[in-house]
Amino acid sequence: MNANRARQTFEQLLATYGPQAWWPADSPFEVMVGALLTQNTNWRNVEKAIANLKGSDMLDARRILDCERERLEELMRPAGFFRQKAERLQILCAFYLAHGGEAGLAKRSLKELRHELLALKGVGPETADSILLYALHLPIFVVDAYTKRIFGRLGLLDETATYHAVQQWFEEKLEPDTETFQEYHALIVEHAKRFCRVKPLCTDCPLCHDCRQGSSGNPSPFPPESAHC
DNA sequence: ACCCAGGGTCATA
DNA sequence: TATGACCATGGG
Numbered sequence: 001m002n003a004n005r006a007r008q009t010f011e012q013l014l015a016t017y018g019p020q021a022w023w024p025a026d027s028p029f030e031v032m033v034g035a036l037l038t039q040n041t042n043w044r045n046v047e048k049a050i051a052n053l054k055g056s057d058m059l060d061a062r063r064i065l066d067c068e069r070e071r072l073e074e075l076m077r078p079a080g081f082f083r084q085k086a087e088r089l090q091i092l093c094a095f096y097l098a099h100g101g102e103a104g105l106a107k108r109s110l111k112e113l114r115h116e117l118l119a120l121k122g123v124g125p126e127t128a129d130s131i132l133l134y135a136l137h138l139p140i141f142v143v144d145a146y147t148k149r150i151f152g153r154l155g156l157l158d159e160t161a162t163y164h165a166v167q168q169w170f171e172e173k174l175e176p177d178t179e180t181f182q183e184y185h186a187l188i189v190e191h192a193k194r195f196c197r198v199k200p201l202c203t204d205c206p207l208c209h210d211c212r213q214g215s216s217g218n219p220s221p222f223p224p225e226s227a228h229c
Numbered sequence: 230a231c232c233c234a235g236g237g238t239c240a241t242a
Numbered sequence: 243t244a245t246g247a248c249c250a251t252g253g254g
Binding site: 034035036038039043044045046080084121122124125126127130144146186188189192193197 | 232234236237
């Protein structure tokens, strides 16, 4: 009965928030840029940086790679960590071009691509998996701080679990379906922004056992008494 | 004036 | 392997 908690929570999130239509971007390349820029950074700031790039007609791997570092840094400044991110974005662009863009990347296997992405400076597990899932539409589950926080507080995961352990927990309980993985991670982020911040906001949280007690009389299908936001 | 954000790298023990 | 410093902007 506990084996389906991953699936049940997904259904509940989907019923609560509806489809999230992630990743917000006009192209796979823009997804890759966003995945790098959003590292430990509010998405609003990322949008400003991407708007700057678009406004200068610079949202292009070739042009970013050829761009003077200082100029690129200025465009990316709103996204924070702009010096390291400018360097790392150019590295990612070089990788992108070396593989023949999306068409070239699409011919390679998930494992192969993941290994190569992780070898790039500035690309860790979450960034790599975000690119694989949302830019290349490959079925891999993206784990972030929110994922650990939510499922940790629900008592389903050890909050200190490694990235790989958390990823496995989901992937062994769900069918390897790209659309589901895309929707699930998006829903986790949407939910976390509302209810699962560092300072818990335990009010009418749709996942939280304690919050659900008073809301209505419907018997909660989620047993753990310890579950809270 | 603090805390936080859709992480990752590197140095140190 | 496991912490800790560091990176930097902008909103609450």
